[in-house]
Amino acid sequence: MSLAGKSVMITGAASGIGAACAHKAAADGARLLLCDMDVERGEALRQELASKGADCYFHVCNVTAEEDIETAVRKANKYFGRLDCAVNNAGITGPAAAIESYRLEDWNQVIATNLTSVFLCVKHQLAAMKAQGSGAIVNVASGAGLIGTPNLVAYCASKHGVLGITKTAVAENPRSGVRINAVLPGSTRTPMLEQSMANPEVEKMILGSIPCGRLAEPEEIADAILWLCSDAAGYVNGQSLVVDNGGLSR
Numbered sequence: 001m002s003l004a005g006k007s008v009m010i011t012g013a014a015s016g017i018g019a020a021c022a023h024k025a026a027a028d029g030a031r032l033l034l035c036d037m038d039v040e041r042g043e044a045l046r047q048e049l050a051s052k053g054a055d056c057y058f059h060v061c062n063v064t065a066e067e068d069i070e071t072a073v074r075k076a077n078k079y080f081g082r083l084d085c086a087v088n089n090a091g092i093t094g095p096a097a098a099i100e101s102y103r104l105e106d107w108n109q110v111i112a113t114n115l116t117s118v119f120l121c122v123k124h125q126l127a128a129m130k131a132q133g134s135g136a137i138v139n140v141a142s143g144a145g146l147i148g149t150p151n152l153v154a155y156c157a158s159k160h161g162v163l164g165i166t167k168t169a170v171a172e173n174p175r176s177g178v179r180i181n182a183v184l185p186g187s188t189r190t191p192m193l194e195q196s197m198a199n200p201e202v203e204k205m206i207l208g209s210i211p212c213g214r215l216a217e218p219e220e221i222a223d224a225i226l227w228l229c230s231d232a233a234g235y236v237n238g239q240s241l242v243v244d245n246g247g248l249s250r
């Protein structure tokens with residue numbers, strides 16, 4: 001399952017699951033374009049990985065802006081000569097509220113960050129990968145992409161939508177040499193989840209909803225994402241891989 005020498009673009013790379021992907025891919029010898037809007041953490045990660053010998057760049061990037069995504073793909077081509085793999089991972093939860101009181105501006109922000117961003121990434125990554133005749137894209141959705149999620153209507157809708165983008169991209173490109181899959185993590189120990197779990201009621205609800213009794217570690221999600229990026233998954237395309245230790249199997 002080697003990514004040695006492959007060029008990999010990761011959005012939301014500065015934290016949590018994205019950062020775990022960056023650490024593991026770098027250790028495997030991949031060349032990395034780290035994309036995030038958090039300049040401080042993104043640059044710190046780049047420095048850390050570069051100090052361990054990784055060929056690694058940081059691109060400050062708002063995933064809701066098409067020009068930022070276009071520039072990221074162009075930079076990957078400039079630095080590495082090609083874009084082999086992309087992990088479209090940046091996301092936010094948005095505020096919790098029932099549908100009747102969910103604010104339109106919150107809806108718009110979550111949809112732009114979690115869904116429109118994936119559309120923009122796939123649009124520009126596909127064009128580059130089709131031109132070179134190969135590539136692998138992994139979109140990070142969520143278990144909330146398969147089931148209703150009380151008080152998180154925009155998050156839930158955005159993650160259902162990510163699966164629609166993934167399947168459509170595959171249906172449009174059966175002979176392109178580009179594989180597009182989605183990973184659906186269960187509850188994972190990252191700053192995003194820790195922030196939600198600061199509320200003891202939410203913490204109790206989240207921990208109570210995990211049959212195996214523990215959160216996923218970000219590295220466990222990264223393993224699945226990077227496997228889908230690798231040639232070991234060469235015949236796996238259009239799939240929605242749930243990585244939740246059986247949580248949705250009840």
Ligand SMILES: NC(=O)c1ccc[n+]([C@@H]2O[C@H](COP(=O)([O-])OP(=O)(O)OC[C@H]3O[C@@H](n4cnc5c(N)ncnc54)[C@H](O)[C@@H]3O)[C@@H](O)[C@H]2O)c1
Nearest residue numbers: 012014015016017037062063090091142185187188190192
């Ligand atoms: N943690 C979980 O339990 C969990 C479960 C299922 C799915 N996910 C999904 O995994 C992905 C990563 O989540 P995480 O838990 O690692 O979160 P995180 O908050 O630790 O990291 C998200 C990263 O995305 C970046 N980001 C946010 N908005 C951005 C924007 N507009 N432009 C550029 N970068 C932006 C943040 O700066 C941050 O570095 C998300 O798509 C999330 O929905 C997480």
